[in-house]
Amino acid sequence: MSSKRWRMQLPLHVMIWPGLILVLLFCYGPMVGLIIAFQDFVPTNGLFGSEFVGLKHFEYMYSLPQTTEVIRNTLFISVMKIVAGLLAPIATALLLNEIRRESFKRSVQTLIYLPHFLSWVILSGILIEVLSPTNGIVNSLLASMGVEPIFFLGDQSWFPFVMVGTDVWKEFGFGTIVYLAALTSINPSLYEAAVIDGANRWQQTLYITLPGMLPIIVLMLTLSLGNVLNAGFDQIFNLYNPSVYATGDILDTYVYRLAFVNAQFSVATAVGLFKSVISFTLISISYWVAYRFANYRIF
Known part of the structure; x- marks a missing residue:
């Protein structure tokens, strides 16, 4: 880079410095x-005063029966969230695209987008009340139809699906906006030509709308692969309990309990490092796939 170009771009570099320093x-x-993952960490000895033990805590981590269970739960919940979180906004965007009354369309967009701005601390309190087996509105409706009350947040078989469903409900509005933006890039003359050829609305959607959305669908899917080990700590931590650990405990909540409940700081750091390495690998692969199939670049 020439000195003249560097001087011209210097103000831009200076603007980046505060954010870079924070990062x-x-x-x-x-x-x-x-480094704690490779030590028998004792808080009173400080970060560099504890004894180094190599890969001892990683071996211990792999020997714990809970580790396999937690990894399985994490993969199941996160993959379900990725799939449902992809299909729900696509379907909603296609439905909204068929609405011709703009005021109604904007109102629906606003309503489905609002939960995105609420934290899981707030939503968990609402969901605990709504899904309560005694006085929750969902179980009241089920009781009116002759169905026995279901303990959604205390039943091991129901809990993972409740996590997936509530996460999709919270976030699909944001994804819908992304896909609606993708729909605006489709050339309207394609629809006009399809109408002349006698194509109905379903055929227009199948042969014009979906292929036009395909690049952004591929992009969103590949970028989500990097989060396959992030099943949603905020959500699950605020909603789970010991009775659903078998199917609801994920890597992040497992690390939290190891560190802050059991005070096994070294083992918790080893589990966290294991997750970070796998996540970094998946993020790298997902960005390569996004570049290869969706022409996505990060610079």
Whole structure:
């Protein structure tokens, strides 16, 4: 880069510095703590005063029966969220695209987008009341139809699906906006030509709308692969309980309990590092796939 070009771009670089400093301090600085995974960490001895034990805690982590169970739960819940979180906004965007009354269309978009702005701390309190087996509105409706009350948040078989369903309900409005934006890029003359050829609305959707949305669908799907080990700590931590650990405990909540409940800091760091390495690998693969099939670049 020439000195003249560098001087012209210097103000832009200066604008980046505050954000870069924050990233270094709060994202990369704490990574020094990963050394705990290779130590018999004792808080009173400090970060560098504890005994190094190599891969002892990783071996212990793999020997725990809960580790396999937690990984299985994490993969099941996250994959279900990825699939449902892809299909729901696509279907909603296609339905909204058929609405010709703009005021109604905008109202629906606003209503389905609102839950995205609410934290899981707030939503968990609402869901606990709504799904309560004694006085929740869902079980009241089921009782009116002669169905026995269901303990949605305390039943191991129901809990993972409740997590998937509530997550989709919270986030599908944001995805819908993304796909509606993709629909605006489709050339209207294609629909006009299809009408002349006698295509009905379903055929127009099948042969014009969906192929036109395909690049953004591929992009969103491939980018979501990097989150396959992030099943939603905020959501599950605020909604789970010991009775559903068998099917609802995920890597993030497992790390939390190991560190802050059992005080097994070294083992918790080893589990967290294991997850980070796998996630980094998946993110790298997903970005390569996004570049290969959707022409997506990060710079």
